[in-house]
Structure formats: C-alpha cells, structure tokens
Amino acid sequence: MRGEVIRRVRGGIAALVLVGLVVAPWVVDDYTTAILSRTLALALVGVSVALLTGVAGMPTLGQTAPYAAGAYACAVVGSRVSDVGVVQLAVAAAAGALLAALTVPLVVHARGVIVLMITLAIGELVVIVLGRWRSVTGGTDGLAGIPAVRPFWGLPALADDQARYLYALVVVATLVGAVLVLLRTRAGLVLRAGRDDETRLRASGHRVALHLSGAHIAAGAIAGAAGSLLVVAQQYISPADFGFDTSALLLLGVVIGGTASVGGALVGAALVIAVRDWLFGVLPGHAPLVLGALFVATVYLLPTGVNRARGRLRPPGAPALQPDQPALHEQATVAELHR
Amino acid sequence: MTGLLEAQEISVRYGSLAALDGVDLRIHDGQRHALIGPNGAGKTTLLNVLGGSTRPQRGTVRFDGRDVGRLGPAARARRGINRIHQRPAVFPTLTATENVVVAALPRVVPRRRWWPGGRRRAAQRTAGPLLDQMGLTAVAAVPAGHLAHGQRRQLEIAMALAGRPRLLLLDEPAAGLSAIEVGRLVELLQALPRAVAVLLVEHRLDLVYALSDTVTVLRDGQTLAAGTPDEIRTSPLVRQAYADGVA
Ligand SMILES: Nc1ncnc2c1ncn2[C@@H]1O[C@H](COP(=O)(O)OP(=O)(O)O)[C@@H](O)[C@H]1O
Numbered sequence: 139m140r141g142e143v144i145r146r147v148r149g150g151i152a153a154l155v156l157v158g159l160v161v162a163p164w165v166v167d168d169y170t171t172a173i174l175s176r177t178l179a180l181a182l183v184g185v186s187v188a189l190l191t192g193v194a195g196m197p198t199l200g201q202t203a204p205y206a207a208g209a210y211a212c213a214v215v216g217s218r219v220s221d222v223g224v225v226q227l228a229v230a231a232a233a234g235a236l237l238a239a240l241t242v243p244l245v246v247h248a249r250g251v252i253v254l255m256i257t258l259a260i261g262e263l264v265v266i267v268l269g270r271w272r273s274v275t276g277g278t279d280g281l282a283g284i285p286a287v288r289p290f291w292g293l294p295a296l297a298d299d300q301a302r303y304l305y306a307l308v309v310v311a312t313l314v315g316a317v318l319v320l321l322r323t324r325a326g327l328v329l330r331a332g333r334d335d336e337t338r339l340r341a342s343g344h345r346v347a348l349h350l351s352g353a354h355i356a357a358g359a360i361a362g363a364a365g366s367l368l369v370v371a372q373q374y375i376s377p378a379d380f381g382f383d384t385s386a387l388l389l390l391g392v393v394i395g396g397t398a399s400v401g402g403a404l405v406g407a408a409l410v411i412a413v414r415d416w417l418f419g420v421l422p423g424h425a426p427l428v429l430g431a432l433f434v435a436t437v438y439l440l441p442t443g444v445n446r447a448r449g450r451l452r453p454p455g456a457p458a459l460q461p462d463q464p465a466l467h468e469q470a471t472v473a474e475l476h477r
Numbered sequence: 478m479t480g481l482l483e484a485q486e487i488s489v490r491y492g493s494l495a496a497l498d499g500v501d502l503r504i505h506d507g508q509r510h511a512l513i514g515p516n517g518a519g520k521t522t523l524l525n526v527l528g529g530s531t532r533p534q535r536g537t538v539r540f541d542g543r544d545v546g547r548l549g550p551a552a553r554a555r556r557g558i559n560r561i562h563q564r565p566a567v568f569p570t571l572t573a574t575e576n577v578v579v580a581a582l583p584r585v586v587p588r589r590r591w592w593p594g595g596r597r598r599a600a601q602r603t604a605g606p607l608l609d610q611m612g613l614t615a616v617a618a619v620p621a622g623h624l625a626h627g628q629r630r631q632l633e634i635a636m637a638l639a640g641r642p643r644l645l646l647l648d649e650p651a652a653g654l655s656a657i658e659v660g661r662l663v664e665l666l667q668a669l670p671r672a673v674a675v676l677l678v679e680h681r682l683d684l685v686y687a688l689s690d691t692v693t694v695l696r697d698g699q700t701l702a703a704g705t706p707d708e709i710r711t712s713p714l715v716r717q718a719y720a721d722g723v724a
C-alpha cells in the first residue's frame with residue numbers, strides 16, 4: 139500500500155518536473171535558457187557517472203574525458219562536415235565510446251578509490267591535450283562559431299535558444315529512456331549483481347571484466363552524446379568546460395541523487411550545477427570553496443542520497459535486516475567507494 | 478573409466494603452514510563423494526583449489542580430461558564446476574529470483590539464440606522451479622540481503638544448480654539450517670540427476686552416510702583415509718582423528 143502511494147507521488151512529481159522542463163524556456167530569459175540547455179547536457183553526463191558509480195560500482199571522476207571527446211568531435215564535424223543533429227550525436231557518442239574503450243585497460247581491473255584517482259588523471263590528461271593540440275581544438279581559446287544545428291535532414295536550423303533547449307531536452311529524454319530500458323535487461327541485472335559481489339558473479343561463470351568494459355564504453359558513449367548537446371547549447375567550447383571541478387560536481391550531484399538511481403542522478407547533477415552557476419553570480423571568487431564544503435558535508439551527512447527512503451521500504455512480509463547485514467542502502471552507495 | 482575430476486599432488490602453503498600437502502582426489506561422473514576431517518584439515522582450501530579461487534603451489538587439476546589449472550573460477554563454472562560457499566554468498570540487493578537468474582545466465586540455452594532477451598527469459602524459466610524445490614517461492618521477490626541465514630543458504634544451492642553443474646562443490650551445506658531445511662536439502666541432493674557429481678564437505682556424519690558413495694578423510698592437509706562410508710565408519714584411524722579434532 140505504502141509503496142503504491144509513494145510510487146504515485148513519485149510519478150506525479152516526475153510529471154510535474156517534465157511539464158516544468160518543457161515550458162521553462164518561455165518563462166525565463168534567453169540567457170537562462172542557454173544555461174538550462176548546458177545544465178541538461180551536464181545532467182546527462184551525470185547519468186553516465188551514475189551508471190558507472192552506482193550501477194557498475196566504478197566510482198569515476200573522469201567522465202569529462204568522453205564528454206570532451208564528444209564535444210570536440212561534434213564541434214569539428216559541425217564546422218566542417220555536417221550540421222545535422224543526429225549525425226553530430228552519432229559522431230560524438232562514437233568519440234566518447236572510443237575514448238572510453240581506449241581507457242578500459244586502465245580502469246576495469248582497479249577498484250574503489252584507485253579508480254577515482256585513475257579516472258581523475260585521465261580527465262586531466264584530456265584537458266591538457268585539448269589545450270595543446272591547437273590545430274584541431276583551437277588550444278585554450280577553444281572552438282567558436284559552430285553553425286546552428288538542424289535536428290534532421292530537411293529540418294530548419296535551430297536559430298534561437300528555446301529551440302536549442304527543446305532539442306537538448308528531447309535528446310536527453312530519449313537517451314535516459316534508453317538507459318532505463320538497458321538497465322532492465324540482462325546487462326543491467328548482471329551489472330547490479332557485480333556491484334553487490336564481484337567474486338560471487340565470477341563463481342557463477344560470468345566474465346566480469348567484460349561486463350565492466352561494456353558498461354564503461356556505454357557510459358563513454360552517453361557522455362560523448364552529452365558533449366554534442368553542450369556544443370548545441372553554447373556554440374562554443376573550450377578546455378575550461380571539462381575541468382576537474384566539473385567532474386567533482388557531477389560526482390557530488392550523483393551522490394546526492396543516490397548513486398544507483400538514474401532519475402536521482404539527473405536531478406542531483408542538475409541541482410549541483412544550478413547551485414554552482416548561481417553561486418558564481420552571488421559570491422564571485424568563493425564558489426569553489428562553498429562547493430567543496432558542500433561536498434564534504436554531503437558525503438558525511440547524507441551518505442545514502444535522496445533515494446534512501448527506497449532502501450528503507452521493505453517488501454511485504456520480509457523480515458527485518460539481520461544484525462550482521464549492513465543496511466542495503468549503505469551497500470548501494472558507500473560500499474562501492476570502498477570496494 | 479577415467480575421472481571427471483582428477484586432482485594430483487595438490488599442495489597449498491600459507492607461510493609455514495601446509496594447508497594441503499600432496500593431496501590426490503579423483504571423482505567420476507555422477508559420483509557422490511564426501512570430504513570430512515576436523516576443523517582446519519584443509520577441506521575448504523581443497524574446494525578453493527578445485528573451484529579455481531586458490532592457485533596451489535604444486536599439483537594439477539584436470540576436469541573432463543583437460544588441464545584446468547590455469548583457469549579462474551568463472552571459466553571453471555562455465556565448464557560445469559559450481560560451488561556453494563561455507564558462508565552463503567548471494568547478491569544482497571537482488572531478489573531471490575534475480576539471484577538465480579544471474580547464476581543461470583552463463584550456461585542457459587535460449588530457445589532462439591539471437592532473439593533479444595532470449596537468454597534472460599530462458600534463465601527466468603529455470604528460476605521458478607528451482608526456488609520451488611528449495612522452498613523459497615514465498616520469498617522469490619524479496620532482496621536476498623533480507624533473507625534469513627538458512628534461506629540464503631538454500632538460495633545459494635538453487636544458484637549452484639541453476640548453473641547446470643557437472644560437478645557440485647558443497648561446503649557444509651547443512652550448517653545453519655533447521656531440521657526441516659536439512660531434510661529438504663537431503664531430498665534435493667538425493668534427487669539430483671545421476672549425471673551430476675557431488676563433492677560434499679560435511680561435519681554431520683549421518684548426512685555423509687546418507688548422501689555419499691565414497692569418502693575421503695583429510696587431516697592436517699593430508700589424506701588420512703579413503704573408502705566407502707562403511708569402511709570409514711569402522712576405521713580406527715578416523716575415530717582417532719575425530720577424537721583428537723572436533724567431534
Ligand atoms: N587465506 C588463508 N591464509 C592463511 N591461512 C589460511 C587461509 N585459508 C586457510 N588457512 C589455514 O589453512 C588451514 C586449512 O583451512 P581450511 O581449508 O579452511 O580448513 P577446513 O575447511 O577443513 O576447516 C587452516 O589452518 C587455516 O587456518
């Protein structure tokens with residue numbers, strides 16, 4: 139009964155949020171609309187972070203790497219080859235997946251905090267390469283003047299911020315839907331099992347490294363696609379869009395959202411990015427400090443995220459947790475950081 | 478007749494301690510073999526070596542005529558060696574059904590090979606009857622982390638069977654089970670297809686005698702005796718070992 143009520147309430151809130159997202163660009167000014175589009179792109183990267191951190195159990199600070207690969211691939215293709223959105227999305231996703239595939243050997247055999255350090259290093263390396271490889275990336279100046287995207291062959295180019303925002307919203311909704319479907323398949327089930335107990339998964343005959351590689355590449359593709367949305371939103375990109383602070387904020391957002399939840403990751407990442415953008419306005423120069431303090435407070439006060447209520451709900455007739463069993467929601471969020 | 482499993486001269490050392498010291502073991506197709514011995518004799522270590530989670534310093538393991546010594550636990554499970562652990566190992570956030578589905582996936586045979594979701598559905602079909610056999614139908618939708626100890630153990634047995642084993646390694650499967658659950662376990666093991674070989678580590682000798690055709694007695698990492706249950710029951714050596722050891 140209670141589960142039913144909560145499901146309804148959640149469904150209602152989700153519907154309201156969706157309506158709000160659709161009408162938002164007509165309520166706020168153009169500048170804010172452009173910022174919202176960028177926030178959508180970052181929230182999608184947040185989903186890829188949640189996929190790795192919460193579902194696959196590989197906490198990551200490096201999703202800005204495939205995000206950047208996708209963005210730059212999209213910017214280059216958009217300037218020189220095609221202004222068609224689906225083409226740019228496919229190229230960006232492929233670039234993100236390729237970068238993720240190249241880094242697979244570095245991450246799949248590492249665990250916990252080590253993964254955080256390795257992915258952090260990968261992210262920083264990518265930023266350095268972007269700054270140096272001037273002929274393609276424009277160096278620290280970045281790439282500007284990327285032509286407006288047309289979503290599909292034959293459609294008009296998206297000339298204003300509202301249209302670009304809606305394009306981003308449709309793409310994010312489609313990709314998030316695809317991730318949710320994927321998580322319901324065998325692949326999602328096996329990933330969750332591996333997060334619970336990798337040794338047990340191996341004992342059942344599963345190729346764990348293969349599953350993790352697949353998840354890593356899929357998350358790279360999603361982040362890459364998000365990169366193409368950033369290009370659409372800003373029509374300008376530079377290495378500053380992909381710094382360590384962005385990775386840290388996304389991880390923070392995903393932790394707030396409850397690591398394993400895709401919806402939570404979207405909301406958490408969007409919230410954190412919005413707070414950052416707002417803080418930069420009201421506290422010039424101090425925003426990183428405030429965010430750092432927020433990060434520490436979140437990790438200590440709220441280790442289980444917004445979704446903790448879920449873990450508390452026991453299925454009907456189920457006995458209480460055994461005293462020797464760590465609480466489930468703790469296993470789902472804190473455990474993977476220490477694996 | 479050659480063995481399904483042949484382990485020769487297995488030695489495992491932990492520092493100065495010889496957990497296993499030149500142990501031989503041979504199990505035929507469908508054989509029900511028990512491994513007994515006092516605590517610390519090396520029984521779990523031997524299962525670890527056969528299952529692939531511990532590499533012995535010396536010795537060879539052949540399964541189905543092939544050297545599997547270099548294979549890890551996953552590859553051995555895919556060849557048909559499945560085990561349950563002394564401490565039940567299940568996926569705590571997955572439901573009982575999902576646990577069995579995950580365990581079934583690597584060896585499941587879908588009806589239509591390239592149909593999307595075919596493997597998942599085939600695995601799902603095997604889960605229901607197995608949970609039923611283990612008396613877990615009522616808790617099929619409960620996350621395994623919420624199950625009582627005995628239920629988790631039975632779930633792990635269902636998972637091992639879902640992997641369509643040719644050799645089942647059971648490490649004290651009756652430990653922590655109620656009398657009813659032990660009864661169900663014995664029935665289940667007796668009803669296993671004759672082709673499935675079982676290596677059973679068990680302290681309770683009544684279960685050993687009920688379930689096995691042959692018995693090996695380990696002590697301090699060495700084979701103390703081997704034979705039929707009747708031979709072992711009457712062996713003075715074994716009585717002595719058990720008097721010195723636990724029971
Ligand atoms: N990982 C390990 N590290 C050190 N010693 C171990 C390890 N595993 C087992 N041992 C030791 O090896 C011996 C055999 O252990 P085990 O195989 O668990 O015995 P049994 O299952 O027969 O009770 C024991 O003395 C045990 O303390």
Ligand SMILES: [Mg+2]
Pocket residue numbers: 520521522563
């Ligand atoms: Mg033992």
